[in-house]
Amino acid sequence: MPGTTQPTLFIPHGGGPCFFMDWSLMGEPADTWDKTAAWLRGLAADLPEKPKAILVVSGHWEEPVFTVASVPAPGMIYDYNGFPPHTYQLQYPAPGSSDIARRVVELMQDAGIPIRVDVRRGFDHGVFIPFLLAFPDADIPVVPLSLKSNLDPAEHIAAGKALTALRDEGVLIVASGMSYHNMRAFRTPMATAPSAAFDGWLTGALGQDDANARLGQLAQWSGGDAARNAHPREEHLLPLMIAAGAGADAPGKRIFSDVVMKATVSAFRFG
DSSP, rough: OTOOOOOOEEEEEESTTTGOOGGGGTTTTTTHHHHHHHHTTTTTGGGSSSEEEEEEEEEEEEESEEEEESSSOBOOOOOOOSOOGGGGOOOOOOOOHHHHHHHEEEEEEHHTOOOOEEOOOBOOOHHHHHHHHHHHHSSOOOOEEETTTTOOOHHHHHHHHHHHHHHHHHHHEEEEEEEEOOOTTSSSSHHHHHHHHHHHHHHHTTTTTTTHHHHHHHHGGSSSSHHHHSSSSSSTHHHHHHHHHTTTSSSSEEEEEETTEEEEEEEEEEE
C-alpha cells in the first residue's frame, strides 16, 4: 500500500537498565534518563502504521559474519553489571519470527553478503530495555541482527542497502546504539564539548541530500569532528550504518537530542 513504507531509526538505548531504576543510586540525578524515556514512549506514535515486525541491530551483538536470530520465543540477555537486583528480572516477551529471519537471509544472499542464522540468541539490553518503553505490548515480532565484528562501516552500509526492501514489507528497521559512547568521559567535562562537536558533525553528514555524499561521509566517520573521543571503539555507532544504508533514499533527520551525564546524545530517522 502506498504511504506505508516504514522508516529506519537509530535510537539511544541508554546505560544498562537505566529507565527502570533510580539513577541516583549511580550518583546521578534521579531524572537523568527521563527525557530519553519519554521520547522512547512516544516513538511508535510517529510511525506510519504498526510494524509487521521489527529488525533490530544492537551495538551489543557482534559476530564474524552478519548473523540473524531465528528464535520463536527469545530469552533475555542481562548483559550489564552492578545494577539493582530487580533489573535482572525485567522481561520482554515479544516473539521472534523465522519468516522474517529467512527473508533477511534471502536479501543478504541476493546482495552477495555472507550471513548465518543463530537459533539461540535472545534479546540483549540494547533490545529489551528501549523496547519495553517504545513497544510495551510486546506484540510485534522482533528479530535481532548482529554487527559484523570487523566493524567496517562500508560493509554495514552495504548490509543496510541490501535490507531496504523490508521497509516496503512492513518491517521497521531499528538500529540501537548510542551517538556518543565514551565510557571514560561520561559524567565528566571531557564529554561535553567533544560530544556536541561530533553530534553537530554527524547531524550535518546525515542531513545531506545527496545519498552518495551522505553515505560516503558516514563511511569515513572517524574523520569527523571529535570522532574518536565520541567512539573510542565504534560498536555503538555501527548500527547507524545499517539504518542509513537501508534508508538511503532520504536524508537522516535528528529527531531527538538531550545532554545526559554531560554528553550530547541523539537519535536519527531516515524516511
